[in-house]
Amino acid sequence: MNAIRPDAAAARAVYVLHDNPEWIPPLREAFDELGVPLVEWVLEDGSIDLTGVPPQGVFWSRLSASSHTRERAHAKEYARAVLRWLEAHGRRTVNGSSVVEIEVSKVVQYALLRAAGFTVPQTIAVFGRADLKARARELAVPFITKHNQGGKGLGVRKFADYDEFDRYVDSAEFEEASDGITLLQEFVESADQSITRAEFAGGKFVYAVRVDTSAGSFELCPADACQVDFSALAVCAVPGAETTEDAQAAADAGTAPFRERFDIDADDPLIVQLEAFLAAHRIEIAGVEFIEKADGTRVVYDVNTNTNYNSDVEALTKRSARLALARFLGAELEKVAEPALA
Known part of the structure; x- marks a missing residue:
């Protein structure tokens, strides 16, 4: 883990700009498996020489809108500064400076979604x-x-x-x-007390995760670092569960609260529309959340550009979003020239 102190002579790599070290290890496993070099730049202390030249590589922003809750009150400003510097030097950024503005403002998200023809909440x-x-x-x-x-x-x-x-x-x-x-x-009432989170890597649909919301929780982070405490979870959060042990067993089986939805495919009209939206706004990695109402209307309400993945879902499906992400960023890195020898 490194604070931001760029060395122009550094080896070519995928550089991940982030504000939460707990989210990186599961992702790093996928990069290691594919042999893609990953270097962390933590959005905290550090410095950049504005007369200097950034290293060669792909620069992937995972700035989180909730960074201020982890004692990183200025992470948003640091990300803006670093990404604009990188882009001024023509470096390849993924979820770059324009995407930061979408990540940190739901006002921006709803304005863009509505303009693109999506149904959004009042x-x-x-x-x-x-x-x-x-x-x-x-x-x-x-x-x-x-x-x-x-x-x-x-x-x-x-x-x-x-x-x-x-x-x-x-x-x-x-x-x-x-x-x-x-x-x-x-308050948008879902048909079955769930929301759906569709994951995209390289702008392409990977899979969708159904999240049970019947317990009334609004904290729906899928990352392993955000695991639900089943000792405090109402058993009604898992349909058919009569005890917390049943709920835990369901979770161990990958059935609650996060699980893959096999009934949504890449040619689903909403998925096609979302892919076009992401491309239009240069959002290359995302998790988009929507609610399906009883009348079939699907209401899009959140665009996460620092998306995480749940290990239970990843263990159940052959479509690993972590590997899709590492594969995409590795392919982008291959397009970047090696640093010139001094």
Whole structure:
């Protein structure tokens, strides 16, 4: 693990810019398996010489919108600075500077998704706290809140009525968004108490994961570092489970809460539309989440450009997103010239 201190003479490699070391080891296994060199640049302390030249390689941004929750309050600004420097030198960036702006703002995501013809939730962006109560009354109950710069379910709460929301806004429990923007959003009821997360590597669909939401949790990170504590999980989170032991057994079998959906293929109209959307906005690695309503409408509500993968799902499927990711970045690295000898 390395802080950002570039050496122009460094060996050609895939450089991953990130803010959470816990997410890298499972990904590194796939790179090692394919023999693709991976070098970490952690978005914390470090420096770049603006008159210097970056090393040769492929530079992959895994900036997370929730970086500020891991004592990396300035990771977003560091990523912006480093990626713009790399791009000015013509380096190959994956999920580059324009994608950072999509990752850290759900306002941007919804604007782009809506413009591209997707169904998105009715959402009101509120700056500060003063307008929250009045604008909430424009939504039917129940409704939810979330943070504009989100991830990890930040600021996501469900409210059954306006009075409950008013009390929350006035209380010490009110959770300020890191950028001051709170989203008020319609609560979208799924047909089967689940959401679907479709994974893309190199802009192409790999597989989709069904996530059971019947326990009411909004923290849906699939990474192994975000494993659910089944001792505290309501057994209704796993259909048919009568005890937490049943729930754990289901999880061990790869059936809850994350599992592959075999009923969604690459030629599904929504997947085709999503691939076109990702290409239009230069998003090459992503996990896109949507909810399917009882009437069949599929509502897209989140674009994750620092996506993670769940080991239970990866063990069940022959379509490994980790290997697809490493294979894609390795192929891009092959297109980059070797550093010139001094």
